Amino acid sequence: MPNLIWKEWREQRWKLGFGCVVLAATAYIGLHARMIADEAMLKWVCALGFLLPVLSATGLVPAERAEGTLESLLALPVTPWRILLSKTLMGLLLCAGPMAAAAAVSVMLAGGREMTSDDMIVFYVRATLATLALFIWTTALTIHLPNETRAGLLGLGVLMFWVMATAALAFPPIPWPALAISPLSFVFKSDQPQYQPPLIGMAMIQAVVTAALWIWASTRLATGAEEKS
Amino acid sequence: MRQLTALAWKEWHETRAFLWIALGVFVGLPICGGLEALYQVPGRRFEIIAFPWVTMLGSVLAVFVAVGASCRDFNGRLEDFWRSRPVGVARWLLMKYVVGLAVVQVACLIPMILEMLTFRDSDSRSIMAWFPFMWTAVYGLSFLAGCMVRRTAHAAMLGLGAMLLVNFLPMILPPLEWMNIATAQLKTVSPAEHRHFAAGMLGLAMAALAVSILGVRCNWRIDSGRRMMYGSVSAAFLILFASAGYQLGTNMPILQQIDLPAGQRVANIRFLGATGYLETEAWLPGPGNHYNSWLRTIDVTPAGIELGSPITKHDDRWISLYRPSAPLQPQIAYGLFEEGDNDERAVVLTVHDLISGNLPSVPLPLTFDNNNPRAVYPALYEWKDRLYVMGTHLITLDISRPTVPRIISDTPWDSVNRKWGPANGEDKYSLSLPPIPDLPPQERIKAVLFDLDLFDGEVLCEETGGDALDEYRLTNLTESTAEFEKVAEYKETMLQMIFGGYRYWDMKLMNGLLYASTGGGYGMFNPSVSVFATRGPQPLREVGHFAAPGAWMAYPLPDGRAIVGGDKLYLIGPPPQHGD
Numbered sequence: 001m002p003n004l005i006w007k008e009w010r011e012q013r014w015k016l017g018f019g020c021v022v023l024a025a026t027a028y029i030g031l032h033a034r035m036i037a038d039e040a041m042l043k044w045v046c047a048l049g050f051l052l053p054v055l056s057a058t059g060l061v062p063a064e065r066a067e068g069t070l071e072s073l074l075a076l077p078v079t080p081w082r083i084l085l086s087k088t089l090m091g092l093l094l095c096a097g098p099m100a101a102a103a104a105v106s107v108m109l110a111g112g113r114e115m116t117s118d119d120m121i122v123f124y125v126r127a128t129l130a131t132l133a134l135f136i137w138t139t140a141l142t143i144h145l146p147n148e149t150r151a152g153l154l155g156l157g158v159l160m161f162w163v164m165a166t167a168a169l170a171f172p173p174i175p176w177p178a179l180a181i182s183p184l185s186f187v188f189k190s191d192q193p194q195y196q197p198p199l200i201g202m203a204m205i206q207a208v209v210t211a212a213l214w215i216w217a218s219t220r221l222a223t224g225a226e227e228k229s
Numbered sequence: 230m231r232q233l234t235a236l237a238w239k240e241w242h243e244t245r246a247f248l249w250i251a252l253g254v255f256v257g258l259p260i261c262g263g264l265e266a267l268y269q270v271p272g273r274r275f276e277i278i279a280f281p282w283v284t285m286l287g288s289v290l291a292v293f294v295a296v297g298a299s300c301r302d303f304n305g306r307l308e309d310f311w312r313s314r315p316v317g318v319a320r321w322l323l324m325k326y327v328v329g330l331a332v333v334q335v336a337c338l339i340p341m342i343l344e345m346l347t348f349r350d351s352d353s354r355s356i357m358a359w360f361p362f363m364w365t366a367v368y369g370l371s372f373l374a375g376c377m378v379r380r381t382a383h384a385a386m387l388g389l390g391a392m393l394l395v396n397f398l399p400m401i402l403p404p405l406e407w408m409n410i411a412t413a414q415l416k417t418v419s420p421a422e423h424r425h426f427a428a429g430m431l432g433l434a435m436a437a438l439a440v441s442i443l444g445v446r447c448n449w450r451i452d453s454g455r456r457m458m459y460g461s462v463s464a465a466f467l468i469l470f471a472s473a474g475y476q477l478g479t480n481m482p483i484l485q486q487i488d489l490p491a492g493q494r495v496a497n498i499r500f501l502g503a504t505g506y507l508e509t510e511a512w513l514p515g516p517g518n519h520y521n522s523w524l525r526t527i528d529v530t531p532a533g534i535e536l537g538s539p540i541t542k543h544d545d546r547w548i549s550l551y552r553p554s555a556p557l558q559p560q561i562a563y564g565l566f567e568e569g570d571n572d573e574r575a576v577v578l579t580v581h582d583l584i585s586g587n588l589p590s591v592p593l594p595l596t597f598d599n600n601n602p603r604a605v606y607p608a609l610y611e612w613k614d615r616l617y618v619m620g621t622h623l624i625t626l627d628i629s630r631p632t633v634p635r636i637i638s639d640t641p642w643d644s645v646n647r648k649w650g651p652a653n654g655e656d657k658y659s660l661s662l663p664p665i666p667d668l669p670p671q672e673r674i675k676a677v678l679f680d681l682d683l684f685d686g687e688v689l690c691e692e693t694g695g696d697a698l699d700e701y702r703l704t705n706l707t708e709s710t711a712e713f714e715k716v717a718e719y720k721e722t723m724l725q726m727i728f729g730g731y732r733y734w735d736m737k738l739m740n741g742l743l744y745a746s747t748g749g750g751y752g753m754f755n756p757s758v759s760v761f762a763t764r765g766p767q768p769l770r771e772v773g774h775f776a777a778p779g780a781w782m783a784y785p786l787p788d789g790r791a792i793v794g795g796d797k798l799y800l801i802g803p804p805p806q807h808g809d
Contacts, residue, residue: 014456022463026470033474035728037778040755059455114778149382 004078004086008060012090015059019052019098027102031110038106038114039123045102046127046187049095053135054155056094060087061143061221062151074222081218088139088214095135099128126186129203133183134159136210140217180205232316233324240328243301247294251336255282256343263347276348279340280356287337287360288396291368292388298329299375299441300384318446322376326438330368334361352414359413359423362430367392369434369441376441383453390465395433400722401472415718477728481760481775484790485533485800495794496522498784501559505529505784506583507536507798524583529786534800540584560584561631563616565593565607572600576607576620578634591634595620610676612668617676619663654693658701658713674703674711682737688763689713690743695732696721698745698761700768717768719761721747728755738763739785742772742804746782756781758793760804773804 026048030041061084064070073083103124111117138158142151166184176197179185183206185197259279267275302311302325311321338357345353371388378384399409412418413426443449451457489495489509497508505527526537560583567574576595580588595618598604607620616634618624623642626634642663652658662673671686683690689701697720701713721733725747734756735746741764747756758780760773775783779795786792789803 015459018456018459018463022467025467029467029471029474033478034776035474035477035479035774036755036757036776037780039778055459 001078001082001086004083005089008086008090012056012059012094015055015094016097019055019094020101023049023052023098023102024105027105028109031106038110042106042115042120042123045106046099046124046130049099049102049127049131050134050159052095052098052131053091053138054152054159056091057135057138057142058148058151058155060091060139062145063148065145066147080222084143084214084218084221088136091135091139092132095131096128099124099131103128126199129206130184130186133186133206133210134162136213136217137162137183140213143217144220144223176201177205181209233320236316236321236324237328240298240325241332244294244298244329244332247290247297248332248336251290251332252339254286255279255336255340258282259340259344274347274349277340277343277346278348278351279344280351280353283337283340284356284360287333287364288367288392289389290336291333291364292371292385292392294329294333295368295371296375296381296384296388298325299372300379300381303376303379319442322442322445323438326369326372326441329372330365333364333368337361337364355414359410359426362427363395363410366430366433366437367395369437370395373437373441373444376445377449377451378453379450380453383458386458386462387453390462393465393469397469398472401469401476403476411720411722415720473728476722477725477757477774477776479775479777481773481791481804482802483777483799484802486777487534487536487798489797493523494779494796495782495798498527498782498792498794500527500784501562501583504559505534505792507794527792529792531788534792534798536798558631561588563609563611563628563634565609565618566590567597567599573598576618578616578618578626580632580634582632588632591626591636593618593622593624593636594639595622595624597621608663608677610668610672612672612676615667617663617665617668619665619676623663623665625665625667652689652691652699652701652713652715654691654697654699654715654718656715658715660711660713662707662709662711664709670706670708670711674706683743685738685741685763688738688741688768690736690738690763690769692733692736692745696726698733698736698743698769700743700763719769719771725759735782737783737785739787740789740803742785743769744783744785744791746780756795758783758791775799775801 023045027041027045030036030044031038035041036044061070064073074080076083103121106124107117107120111120115123138155141158142154145151145154162182162184166179166182166188169179169182170188176185179188180197180202182188185202186199186206188197256277256279259277259282263275263277266273299322302308312318314321337360341353341357344351345357367388370391371384374387374391375381375384378387395408396410399405399407400411406412407422407425408429409426413423490511492511493509494511495507496510497506499506499508507525507527508522509525510522523539525539528535528537562581562583564579564581566577566579568577569575573596576593576597578591578593580590582588595607597607597620605620607618610617610619611628614627614629616626616628618626619642621642623638623640624636625638627637628634660674660677662670663676665673665676668676675684678684678689687703689703691699691701693699697718699715700717700719702716703711704714705712733745733747737744741762743761743763744758745761746758755776756779757774757776759771760775762768762770762772775793777793777795777799778797780793780799782794784792784794791801791803793799793801
């Protein structure tokens with residue numbers, strides 16, 4: 001297992017650096033220039049962060065399928081779920097790392113200016129949880145695709161679907177457990193407290209949903225890709 | 230010649246699919262929209278409105294056609310095949326370039342011609358005049374990307390990055406303003422500026438074409454991979470974002486900020502005489518959801534501002550803030566109210582005391598015909614100790630005792646068809662002034678203007694269409710008319726819209742500066758305040774910007790500072806170029 005994680009780290013670490021630089025630079029430029037209110041700028045940074053699941057999920061399995069290295073990996077004396085677990089851990093780091101870098105820059109630059117540092121951290125934690133849940137969704141739905149391009153398009157489709165579905169589920173308001181199925185419910189804010197999903201409740205529902213998705217994905221890792229086009 | 234014809238036929242054969250697809254989108258979808266409008270609004274003319282599709286997607290089409298044309302024959306051994314033919318590289322590439330560019334221009338211009346023929350209010354002439362230069366530049370740069378990278382997907386990403394830079398960089402970097410497509414479309418732009426724009430875009434395209442030919446002839450290649458693609462697109466994004474920060478960044482210092490009570494936000498700031506008033510409001514949830522409002526005085530000193538205690542709560546007296554008030558006793562405000570159920574309604578003068586509430590109304594010898602579409606609603610204006618009512622009669626009231634207005638003259642007057650109110654973007658604009666001998670002509674202009682805060686005696690500013698500003702200068706003033714000429718217009722840039730500018734909402738003109746707040750909807754769209762210089766050789770030049778939570782209205786003070794209201798109250802300094 002450590003060897004698998006080491007392999008993923010060696011292959012994907014440039015994406016971690018890339019994500020950290022882009023997200024932290026966006027937060028720095030936006031908050032330093034004060035183009036818009038700080039909270040609005042954090043929303044922009046987090047919206048950019050929602051592309052991280054697409055970037056990371058498509059590069060883990062579909063890219064290996066396209067390059068023909070997944071077969072070699074599956075031929076190793078290790079169970080497929082361990083392979084997927086190592087890739088998942090790396091993917092989660094690719095999503096959470098840049099968000100943490102952006103949060104650190106934001107708190108250092110603008111903490112206590114318009115928002116308190118605590119509010120900023122809570123904001124980023126919620127956005128990071130949404131990003132992690134989106135990563136699991138994207139991984140599960142793109143795991144059988146033969147190349148990064150198709151996986152990327154489907155990943156963007158998943159993101160757009162959940163953006164629209166969350167908006168549709170929120171108006172008119174529905175009971176929060178139904179809304180909490182959406183990975184974006186972590187960042188949903190309702191004016192009416194009774195429709196605001198509690199963080200713990202959302203996290204529990206999302207844990208169940210993402211665990212089911214991950215198990216489903218692990219069964220599909222070794223079943224082969226769709227026909228290459 | 231036969232060789233060129235054969236090459237042209239081959240390119241056309243391979244590129245024409247883009248033309249049909251583009252026409253399907255740029256013509257087909259507007260036709261669907263036009264038919265839908267016919268169905269929804271009976272009696273409406275059939276209109277093809279293609280400009281949103283063409284202006285938004287024309288550059289994307291240019292990228293795809295250019296990349297397709299250039300990469301197609303560099304695939305695998307096709308390049309070796311073409312190099313083995315008895316045709317020069319320049320000739321072969323030029324034909325690709327010309328045919329692809331022609332497809333882009335035809336695909337974009339046909340819909341605009343159809344729009345011009347069917348849509349009366351179309352601005353298609355300016356689009357057809359200037360957008361083709363930008364499409365040519367984007368096409369040239371994408372063609373260069375295709376020739377250098379030779380991989381379709383990667384070249385398309387680079388082309389899209391170049392498209393973003395050509396579209397947006399001139400909008401946000403002042404030194405590149407001469408290449409701004411948004412400016413080139415404005416009617417107030419001089420022919421020289423138009424020539425500079427066209428020459429700049431064509432120069433970019435020609436340079437890209439020259440490098441493309443040289444690169445292919447010398448077999449220059451750029452090895453592209455994932456890192457390069459991600460890196461180049463992210464670099465383009467960060468360059469644009471940093472440039473947007475340069476244009477839209479806050480550059481007015483916060484001198485003081487005051488927290489409002491929890492949940493309250495600023496609804497209005499007004500100065501009546503020397504006394505400032507701040508109205509705040511808060512949404513109270515629960516049974517009978519409603520807004521509560523509070524009124525406080527604002528005390529302005531050189532050291533800062535101080536708020537008084539709330540003087541009224543959940544009362545409709547705040548409406549007095551929007552009314553003319555008595556110069557001798559500013560908290561006394563006046564309004565007009567229609568009485569009766571007839572079409573021809575009697576008008577009374579209402580008197581409000583900001584502190585104690587409504588006072589007895591004054592009946593006026595005035596009616597308003599609700600059924601006459603040409604009738605102009607009576608205007609109300611105060612000056613010194615006189616209050617003027619201008620409708621079917623010209624009535625002068627003495628307000629030396631502000632709580633008890635007294636009619637001192639009444640002259641029948643026909644206000645029908647008088648031209649009052651906003652200019653609505655016209656190049657020349659004249660106002661009919663009411664014949665009130667006691668009132669100086671400058672004051673008469675203010676009396677019939679829609680918004681008093683937008684005229685400073687010489688300059689008149691207005692918003693048109695929500696996202697544009699016009700500046701007019703007074704050119705001729707007589708006893709009966711005031712004539713204005715448009716000297717500048719400013720259209721909100723796409724980046725300003727992206728970063729929250731929804732529409733110009735609240736505007737004030739003072740000290741030669743126009744403070745324009747964008748937003749509306751109480752902060753839903755990240756409001757901010759932009760400041761424009763109205764004097765000097767370059768009117769409506771943006772000199773300041775301020776953004777803070779809910780900052781949706783500004784009240785400039787005579788000393789150059791300004792009070793900005795939002796989720797908090799801010800006292801800000803003047804823009805950098807206008808500080809002491």
